[in-house]
Amino acid sequence: MPLALHNTATRRKEIFEPIDPTNVRMYVCGSTVYAPPHMGNARPLIVFDVLFRLLRHRYGERHVRYVRNITDIDDKINAAAKANGESIRDLTERTARAFHEDVAALNCLTPTVEPRATEHIGPIIKMIETLIASHHAYFAEGHVLFSVVSDPDYGKFSGRSRDEMIAGARVDVAPYKRDPGDFVLWKPSPPDLPGWDSPWGRGRPGWHIECSAMSEVHLGDTFDIHGGGLDLIFPHHENEIAQSTCAHGGKPFARYWVHNAFVEFGGEKMAKSVGNVRTIREVLTEVPGEVARYAMLMSHYRDPFDWTEERTAQARHALDRFYRALRDVEDFTAPENVFPVTVMQALEDDLNTPLALTALHAILGALNQAIDRHEKLRLKGQLLAAGTVLGFLQQDPETWLKGAGDEAAEIETLIQQRLAARKDKNFTEADRIRTELAIRGILLEDKPGGKTEWRRAV
Numbered sequence: 001m002p003l004a005l006h007n008t009a010t011r012r013k014e015i016f017e018p019i020d021p022t023n024v025r026m027y028v029c030g031s032t033v034y035a036p037p038h039m040g041n042a043r044p045l046i047v048f049d050v051l052f053r054l055l056r057h058r059y060g061e062r063h064v065r066y067v068r069n070i071t072d073i074d075d076k077i078n079a080a081a082k083a084n085g086e087s088i089r090d091l092t093e094r095t096a097r098a099f100h101e102d103v104a105a106l107n108c109l110t111p112t113v114e115p116r117a118t119e120h121i122g123p124i125i126k127m128i129e130t131l132i133a134s135h136h137a138y139f140a141e142g143h144v145l146f147s148v149v150s151d152p153d154y155g156k157f158s159g160r161s162r163d164e165m166i167a168g169a170r171v172d173v174a175p176y177k178r179d180p181g182d183f184v185l186w187k188p189s190p191p192d193l194p195g196w197d198s199p200w201g202r203g204r205p206g207w208h209i210e211c212s213a214m215s216e217v218h219l220g221d222t223f224d225i226h227g228g229g230l231d232l233i234f235p236h237h238e239n240e241i242a243q244s245t246c247a248h249g250g251k252p253f254a255r256y257w258v259h260n261a262f263v264e265f266g267g268e269k270m271a272k273s274v275g276n277v278r279t280i281r282e283v284l285t286e287v288p289g290e291v292a293r294y295a296m297l298m299s300h301y302r303d304p305f306d307w308t309e310e311r312t313a314q315a316r317h318a319l320d321r322f323y324r325a326l327r328d329v330e331d332f333t334a335p336e337n338v339f340p341v342t343v344m345q346a347l348e349d350d351l352n353t354p355l356a357l358t359a360l361h362a363i364l365g366a367l368n369q370a371i372d373r374h375e376k377l378r379l380k381g382q383l384l385a386a387g388t389v390l391g392f393l394q395q396d397p398e399t400w401l402k403g404a405g406d407e408a409a410e411i412e413t414l415i416q417q418r419l420a421a422r423k424d425k426n427f428t429e430a431d432r433i434r435t436e437l438a439i440r441g442i443l444l445e446d447k448p449g450g451k452t453e454w455r456r457a458v
């Protein structure tokens with residue numbers, strides 16, 4: 001079955017056909033390393049990791065090139081370093097290290113290349129020079145600006161009117177701009193901020209040009225997939241397209257644009273500006289990375305994801321069930337792990353991970369009921385193969401369930417607390433504990449003689 005992806009550029013689902021099946025190329029806008037990444041940032045990491053794994057599965061591991069950049073020069077970085085009283089380099093190194101630990105805990109594969117903006121100043125300057133030479137950019141008062149009127153296609157990608165674009169870009173209209181929509185490619189740096197020598201004096205690049213230059217260096221002028229969060233469509237991706245196509249004489253830039261929806265928390269988009277941010281690190285102190293990953297894949301990537309405890313409890317419960325079934329057939333060595341068609345069909349339909357998980361549960365149900373050894377082997381092989389593309393079920397079941405054993409101890413503690421509350425006639429607290437456990441899929445049964453037993457809802 002062909003792979004279908006929703007393409008933001010055409011606003012419809014399209015069959016994915018790579019330019020060169022032996023070199024499938026994907027660029028995803030990465031992290032700006034100034035603060036610990038939050039669960040909103042985790043979503044594209046997980047979504048595009050699944051797409052990367054799926055592409056590797058289809059075209060072969062050595063035939064997929066995934067580039068995810070690190071933005072290590074940015075005004076937000078400069079401001080955060082100043083506020084922390086640490087050097088810019090210390091801040092970006094420390095944040096990048098923590099970022100890599102978080103991404104690994106979410107079981108994301110390392111991209112083929114992870115370029116850093118500060119290591120691509122040469123190509124950035126070169127691209128700006130090309131844009132100036134072709135009259136798509138101009139120099140004014142120490143800045144180089146992209147001229148939006150020079151590109152008749154500007155605005156088509158995001159489908160915004162000119163007024164919306166100007167308002168959306170939140171440009172403070174500097175007097176040196178020829179048009180209020182023009183955006184910065186290069187700006188001057190005072191001595192206390194990072195800067196590089198350029199034909200326009202000592203300065204630093206704007207954010208948008210970084211991605212255009214890095215994708216050009218690592219993937220070429222035209223490549224297959226460009227990904228990122230919905231919030232990047234305008235202005236970031238609109239500007240990337242303008243810069244790259246104009247610098248490359250009108251050659252197409254990325255052919256398929258894939259955007260993930262937001263993560264919400266408490267009914268609002270999770271964002272630093274809203275103040276409802278939960279960092280990946282905070283979540284990892286509560287649940288294993290595999291649970292966080294599974295929880296996120298319970299929603300389709302184009303739907304908003306509401307981060308709730310109920311979700312993570314469901315995810316943990318599901319993974320426990322999968323690992324328990326795998327432990328029961330642990331001594332059966334599958335000769336070959338064959339990818340289940342049902343799971344593959346779901347993923348090929350625009351990465352329909354909720355449907356893929358439903359299909360995976362059907363295989364689990366069949367495995368739990370299977371009696372025939374050969375059938376058990378086949379189903380175990382299917383679960384493990386699907387796990388390699390979804391990015392879970394790869395741990396030793398015993399190790400995983402030992403972690404779940406800690407959970408059993410925790411459940412016992414909660415049951416004791418509930419019994420104590422009942423003795424004190426604090427029924428509100430007793431009910432709260434019962435509800436908390438019920439949300440996690442743990443059902444209580446009060447037995448005669450004051451004993452309480454628990455079981456998992458299946």
Ligand SMILES: [Zn+2]
Pocket residue numbers: 028029030211236240
């Ligand atoms: Zn970008």
